[in-house]
Amino acid sequence: MKEFNPQVSAVEALGALAHDTRLSVFRMLVKAGPEGLIAGAIAQAANVPPSTMSHHLGILERAGLVESERESRLIHYRADYEGMRRLLAFLMQDCCQGVPEMCAELLGELNCNA
Amino acid sequence: MKEFNPQVSAVEALGALAHDTRLSVFRMLVKAGPEGLIAGAIAQAANVPPSTMSHHLGILERAGLVESERESRLIHYRADYEGMRRLLAFLMQDCCQGVPEMCAELLGELNCNA
DNA sequence: CAGATCATTCTATCATGCTCGAAATATCGA
DNA sequence: TCGATATTTCGAGCATGATAGAATGATCTG
Numbered sequence: 001m002k003e004f005n006p007q008v009s010a011v012e013a014l015g016a017l018a019h020d021t022r023l024s025v026f027r028m029l030v031k032a033g034p035e036g037l038i039a040g041a042i043a044q045a046a047n048v049p050p051s052t053m054s055h056h057l058g059i060l061e062r063a064g065l066v067e068s069e070r071e072s073r074l075i076h077y078r079a080d081y082e083g084m085r086r087l088l089a090f091l092m093q094d095c096c097q098g099v100p101e102m103c104a105e106l107l108g109e110l111n112c113n114a
Numbered sequence: 115m116k117e118f119n120p121q122v123s124a125v126e127a128l129g130a131l132a133h134d135t136r137l138s139v140f141r142m143l144v145k146a147g148p149e150g151l152i153a154g155a156i157a158q159a160a161n162v163p164p165s166t167m168s169h170h171l172g173i174l175e176r177a178g179l180v181e182s183e184r185e186s187r188l189i190h191y192r193a194d195y196e197g198m199r200r201l202l203a204f205l206m207q208d209c210c211q212g213v214p215e216m217c218a219e220l221l222g223e224l225n226c227n228a
Numbered sequence: 229c230a231g232a233t234c235a236t237t238c239t240a241t242c243a244t245g246c247t248c249g250a251a252a253t254a255t256c257g258a
Numbered sequence: 259t260c261g262a263t264a265t266t267t268c269g270a271g272c273a274t275g276a277t278a279g280a281a282t283g284a285t286c287t288g
Contacts (some may be wrong), residue, residue, distance in 0.1 A: 007137060015132035019246085020125050027208040034213075039265060049248055054266050056246095073255050073264050084209075085220050088202070092224050094141040095198075099148075106199050110206050110221060133276085153235060163278055168236050170276090187234050187285050 006090055009064065013087045016063035021046055022056045029066055029079040036069075036078030120204055123178065127201045130177035135160055136170045143180055143193040150183075150192030 017023050025042055037045075043053035057077055060066040064083035069076050095103035131137050139156055151159075157167035171191055174180040178197035183190045209217035 007134065011132055011134050011137055014128050014137070018125055018129035018132045020121065021246095023121060023125055023128070030208040030213070031211060040263095043265095050265065051249075051267080052247055055248090058266085070254085070265095075265065081220060084205075085223060088205070088220070089224060091198075091202070094144040097145060099144070102195050106195060106202070107221075107224060109199060110203060129275095135276095154233095157235095164235065165237080165279075166277055169278095172236085173275095184235095184284085189235065 006086075010087055010090045013063045013065055013083065016059050016065055019056070021048060021053075022060055025053075025056060026060060026065060026079065029077060030084075032078070034078060036076040039068075039075045039077060042077060120200075124201055124204045127177045127179055127197065130173050130179055133170070135162060135167075136174055139167075139170060140174060140179060140193065143191060144198075146192070148192060150181075150190040153182075153189045153191060156191060 017026060024046060028042065028045065029036060039053065039057065040050065042057070043050045046053060048056075057066065057068070061068060061077075064086070065080055066077050066083075067080045069078075092103065092107070095106060131140060138160055142156065142159065143150060153167065153171065154164065156171070157164045160167060162170075171180065171182070175182060175191075178200070179194055180191050180197075181194045183192075206217065206221070209220060
């Protein structure tokens, strides 16, 4: 039986993002939106072999940061916004429970200017 | 000459937080506020030897997530809110430049309830 | 200055993670 | 069914990270 430990999930997600190639891929997918990108195109864009990229995408997926869906021979990867939200919420939670003033200030600077 | 690469800094910060002990310590320091905590107390609270904790604190400090200040024999560690803000801003930036609707929704759920 | 306290740095061992070619799997078109 | 395409899984070699005892550095007190 696999328990739900928010901190363990957060460590896994942070570890998934703590890699140059994987962080680039995640950002790429966030920008790509709901349509996502095809595995091969991601590997090509990041300039790494398909097998290496597959490994990285697996790590991001297991961490709950991306989702994949097969469409015939192609596999679409897209960012998992809910996973991202969980991670950010976990990090902010400490802030809110600790020093709300600083937390508020921090959130205030994070506005979308789009 | 050491260049400033936001992505490299982000990877370093994410890597620093991607460890159970270090994430616990960082949360602890965020909750502790500006006064921070003493190195020895942190090691004791996390139940790890001082040398191991010193190693972890060094990683967090080099990543720009905590600051240290000596006060006689004791060394105070406190969370670096500016470093945390930079990391979160970097992660949100992708979101904002990509799909602003999702970004806004995501930020909306991150309100301090304190 | 000597001894005690607090913390870091050193060093060695052990564990985990990254990379990528080769082989395997899945799907399509002829 | 056969060959081509897209992707993953496997396996091995290499690199990096974690851990903690011992030694070192910094500071206070008597």
